[in-house]
Amino acid sequence: MAIYKRGYERYRGPLNGHWSRLLVLPRFAWQRLFQQRLVLVLMIASLIWPLLCGLFIYLSNRLDLLPRIPGDIENMLKINGKFFLIFMNTQAVFSVLLAALAGPGLIAPDLSNNALPLYFSRPLTRLDYVVARMTTLVGLLSLVTWLPGLLLFWMQSGMAGWDWFTKYWYLGVAVFCGFAVWILVVSLVALACSAYVKWRIVAGGLVLGFFFILTGVAQMVNAVLRVDWGSLLNPTRSMYILWSAMLGEEPPPGPGVWACVAMLTAMAVILGLILERKLRAVEVIS
């Protein structure tokens, strides 16, 4: 029988918490993302519309600066749910483009380099890994979605005064929650595509394809079957209907809000299952 002595002492000093450990992965990912010129250009381009919206808010609160224009100019420049709906719809397009650019580089290289065992040989679960990767996208997309959205909301609240805020406070909540749901869907799509296709460019194309092709498919279903529930297959349309309801605007004709919520939930579950299946430390032979 061999005799062994415990001759070493393990590290017993302080350790960082679980969440700050998870931020190690996005920190490096952000660093690399912002080294890409295309990401920077797209990011700057996606902030032009919020700037224009800010100008619009300023003018709507300073009508005295405008020359006298015939018609009901005050009503035309009103800041309400419709205004934020248009803002959100535009920013959603930019967020998809950014996700298509940034998302594929998050998981695909780890899969093609067999690096997942390296991550999972650390105190990380698969869920931790997905959360860490998703945080990268959430951080990036937040910069072009709810952050400028809330800035616009606070700007309008500041300029229009307390009365406007008490009447329209739900718009701020809707902008934040609406974009949160959208970011979740877009991030899941980007991560699932990145996990499904190891080649980054193809994965990027797949992210765009997911949104554009499903839009086409939804329209085809509606046209061929003469129905309107086909729009449920279009995540952008479903989200638009959900946002309309959250912002207190009349939803466009088509499926109801709860049907859209159910469809988006189903999509999120399917994308989650794809991630669960693909993110294995070892290639599974089928």
Place this chain on the structure above:
Amino acid sequence: MKGTEVIFEDVSKFYGEVLGVNKVTLHIPPGITSLVGPNGSGKTTLMNLMTGLIHPGRGSITVLGLSPRDPEQLMRVTGYATQFDSAPRWATGMEFVSTGLTLYGYSPTEARDRAWQALEQVGLTEAAGRKVAGYSKGMRQRVRLAQAIAHDPQVLVLDEPLNGLDPLVRAETISLFRRYAAEGRHVILSSHVLQEVDLISDQVILIANGMIVAEGEIRGVRDEMSEHPSQFIIRCRDASRIASLLFCEDHVTEIKMNDDRLGLLVLTRNREEFSRALTRIALAGHVIDGVIPSDESVDALYEYLIGGGRA
């Protein structure tokens, strides 16, 4: 005792219809344990199972009493160097090891200190500032080892850790394993270099087609194999006389004489009886210069148990 062992209880793992390992029951004590088997025999599957990278379809595994399903606890006491070369292209050796440590929760300063110590242990400090993508095969092997030992694990799992190392670094790496084992830690490694396995292992696990063929100390495993006679080389001056005396023993099945007539290869079914017979011969005045067991090696066990007994 269970809290100090790596335990597999009736573990099976199938990849779809492909067998990974089947009905494996193992108790691995501290020390250097080598997994030996042909390609595709299930060595890496066993390692992935004990580090929780994959989970068994049947059975249970504990590592020092911890479940591999709990990486938060398990990976703090376990270091794993896979056989894949998966360091990011942008990372230097130092960044690769220290970034890994930040995932354990070490502060950046502590992570850098520990990364440096780990790189020092594998002799890679001079190349610490160079990108891993520019490393040679042996250097990549060492940086993988460095990231596995950097957090000072109690269980070190290493997939083919000696591949690609030059003789000097190989000797240093083996002495590192010995040091770890002497401290009461587990060093579990797989290797195809049987001579090295023989040299460094406290115990071996022979695996073929996903099933454990033998486990334990090499000598113990050899003793258990009664169907294969043990082989001994005897160096002596009066070889023909000693051969004739040994032929009188029932347990001796075969004797071959060396061309120089100064040595014998003896096959015996009973090692203890053989030992007693040799003592009697020596006491009778015959000079025996040395007795060497010639098949108490992983090489021989491998041939007997996996290679079909051709040795």
